[in-house]
Amino acid sequence: MTHLLPGRRRPHPSSDTAIDSATLLDAAGPESIEVHARALAIGAHLATTLVVTGYPAEVTPGWLSPLLNFPGHLDIALHIEPVPNPVAAEGLKKQRARLESGRRARYDKGNLDDPDTEAAAADAAELAYRIARGEGKLFHVALYLTVHAADEESLAEQAAAVRAIAESLLMSVAPTTYRALPGWLASLPLGIDTLKTRRTFDTAALAACFPFISPDLPAATGTDGEAAGVLYGLNAVSGAPVLWDRFAQDNYNSITLARSGAGKSYLAKLELLRLLFTSVTASVIDPEDEYVRLAETVGGTVIALGADGVRLNPFDLPAGAEPEQDLLTRRVLFLHTFLAVLLGTDLAAAEKAVLDRAILATYARSGITADARTWTRTPPTLADLATVLTDDGDQTATDLADRLAPYTTGSHAGLFNGPSTATTSSHLVVYALRQLPEEVKAPAMLLALDAIWRQVAHRAQQGRHLVVVDEAWLLMREEAGARFLFRMAKVDRKYWTGLALITQDADDVLASPLGRAIVSNAATQILLRQAPQAIETISDSFHLCQGEREFLLSASRGEALLLTGDRRHKVALISVAAPGEHDVITTDPGELAAQLLDRDLDSDDSYTGESLDDEGWA
Template sequence: MVDGAHLLDVAGPEAIEVRARALAIGAHVATTLVVTGYPAEVTPGWLAPLLNFPGHLDIALHIEPVPNAVAAAGLKKQRARLESGRRAGFDKGHLDDPEVEAAAADAADLAYRIARGEGKLFHVAFYLTVHAPDEESLAEQAAAVRAVAESLLMTIAPTTYRALPGWLATLPLGIDTLKIRRTFDTAALAACFPFTSPDLPITTDEDGIASGVLYGLNAVSGAPVLWDRFAQDNYNSITLARSGAGKSYLTKLELLRLLFTGVTASIIDPEDEYVRLAETVGGHVIALGANGVRLNPFDLPAAPDGSEDVLTRRVLFLHTFLAVLLSSELTAAEKAVLDRAILATYTRAGITADPRTWQRTPPTLVDLATILAEDGSEAAFDLADRLTPFTTGSHARLFNGHSTASTTGHLVVFALRQLPEEVKAPAMLLALDAIWRQVTHRTPPGRHLVVVDEAWLLMRDGAGAGFLFRMAKAARKRWTGLALVTQDADDVLASPLGRAIVSNAATQILLRQAPQAIEVISDNFHLCHGEREFLLSATRGEALLLTGDRRHKVALISVAAPGEHEVITTDPGELASRYLADEDPDTDDASGDEAGWES
């Protein structure tokens, strides 16, 4: 018969040395910290920074339910003490104590919820045991754990002269040898449950093979972060960051890797940051604003299927486009005149509600101005005058005339850098419309990604934000994802349409934020204190990836291979050094393998 004591000797440490605040357990040392104070408000998963601590840390959560009768009696005594203290203060002429008032209100609310059976009380103890190979490392690790805990607004105390009971309390024995407990209700306890992981769940395709592309490395565990936007509830994403945080770099990195999986893409590029990428992978660049490059807002789909009223949809789009072009909300009278004039313009070109006429040559903007001038009403004359810069004036070559550029290809970049700032928003809208017409009528169907960089240019206009919102809602039905990239959180989150667009994005990426914007970001994305501090102190390329349902989140560091980096970087200093190296072949370019970032 095997001796049970012998088995325990094998499983246990060879020796334990008990010190004032630490234990020497075999060849390593350990110390236990006790959580004695908690923040007033928390969200689910708020303990993730501690659970994901990269060192050797044992966490124990001891839970003991309190019978309802005992809980009710205790709350009754607590409410009586608080009320007597308040009345005694009133009798002495003291002012209200905000902390006592808040405690009394919380105790009353909790008592009523327990009486209605909506919650229970629990005794909860929370202990942290830190392990390290030596005393010096233990002090560093314990200080790091304390810093993480205090960033979560927790109060930590060492187990002085109780090191052995502290260590035993964190062993998988289920024994609370310290009994340093606090009372939690059901909601507070549920938020503490450690149902979290430092890594995102891995998505697989129909064959059970991991899908998605590499976004970077987990900032906590160092594991690769793989994410498949096309495996989520919807395929949209929102990327928010301050200028220079690396948001466009991360977007181009994902785009380049998606192209290798067979995804096609269209990009609205206000600053020509995606041009080199398109040229490298054989994409098509449409430089709006260049001589002879034009898109006609009156174009109809090239191959309508006849199942929808294409002409009516086109008229509705032209209302949106002209509102953005004229930089103002149109009055009811102007909308009525404009609607009548647009239909008359198509009719004069021989295009009617009959689908057989939709393949005819569409009219142009100057044809609409002519119809408005012939209308005779004051509103029509005013609209015709306001269209003059875009029909015969300085911007006539941008929007007036038949389309001269093809918008088909596996990667199409609409480069807008040559356009004046005043017309970038309508040009972005026109490019998005061209993309949407390609998406809705392409054959065969396939995964497609639409990237709108510097989306704030369009979001600040109500009509433009409305078009993006409708596109975000309808993109999933076309196997298409809409990726918005912007540095101005206020333009996105300050309006109901902007918040609706964010709520329709199953992939949300936050990079470094400015202190002035962190409150808005925190409120809308429900960030905890540690996540706020991470975004305020993040370096270039560090990001927080959130899922739209908030069930998973991960801090990551974007990494690119040297070949990828060479294609996607737009860092001015690196490009300048590369240009000088090309001019002088004898000069070594040592920066080729280093990461370069841009806003």
């Protein structure tokens, strides 16, 4: 607990040189300024400034943080001017003399001691000794709060809210009546105190005033005023819970970047598990089967692509879709993207023309045309497309058919060739891709994403939905796959859906224009421990300061930096899970082996009906 030094406001000295406001605004100012008694009309919006005139007697570190978390447009200016030690010592000497003379006068008159005067005298004496020993300094401090709003009614409401927060911190504030313009200038980043409404602080009190000691995110509330969001972890500095609601942001997308083993998938699974308890549905692209145990625990559906009899048909049309003139055209365009990723190269113009003609002919042979009444018919398969290409007779078509042979009649024929056999209707659907060869994981991820998108865009009941793409670098390294993710990130908000990308390769995301565009469309950005080789790219892309760089380089497993899309709020957090949650989401090989051993021992014990002694023998 830090004591603020009692002092008097310093009046505006008559010797100070007057500051010409017009000169300050000539270089870069608003289009117009209209000055009123307590407010300014700055261009198209209004602003009013509140001056802090009184401070509490005792404060704790970071006590001004609630002002930084104010949800409206609030500018906070803290002006600090050091006082030379000889001047400070002389002022404290006079202050102690006044207090001592007052004490003696009351004593001579037979009055009781004044507790406030006694406390002030003790504080002044302690501070004088600290300054004499070089353990502290004095500063003149001024604090100004400028509130911005679109109209007078909103400005009054915002100013009243700021005043309420200030009074809850035991501060006294006053409006800058007839000094609105100097008050606004004092809150600009010009370093000029045009009001000079100051108080005297010592070093400890000033350090406690800095609101950057323990940054916390603004409290998330729902439409009913109740707390919203899920627990991400604990503040790494203050230990306060970090609650975040991705569905309350400008968009619902997120990007998570970290080196291998930093805990990025653990944090993603923890958020996913907690979102499921808030009636959020989810779909997961899982290249390493890390979400399978979670899905089985909560009663979700696991689609293990690559297993016998498990297949998704790329020619499927959305079930129950409303009649749209361009539905078949959109399906053809997706098949262009899918086949480009499947063949592993960008198609030339001649190849695209031949392929477009062949896809339409393949649908036509199955009786599917632009007429919406035909969309319920059985869709064709990849083998049907290869047959159409072979029958075309054109050399380009024949070459394309030959390149499709491994996926129609060859070693990978069971993956993409044939009708769909998996159901995608569940509150949690996990597409497990671990059984697939590395060469076909990218097209399988794209096909799974398409199945998810068809389910989201044409679902009967709207609700919050989250699409998680783990190891997104597998798809981002393919230009066609990156374009699909970019389009999905741009339009998913219209369907109350968020896209969560998780990757350990920053270059695949940040080195391309599409990757940077995806990051810029993510209102939630999470950075965990980074490798020294990648920290420069991360720092430049996310505008990190030196302290944040050092935090990411030295972070332990589970420690993360959560950034909001507007860069106004950042918080360092430590992800925490309850024991039951941890058992479901952990992928640590040692812990999984221990869990398996415990289950085996429990099974043996229940089978024999005997108990084990302390040494493990029956």
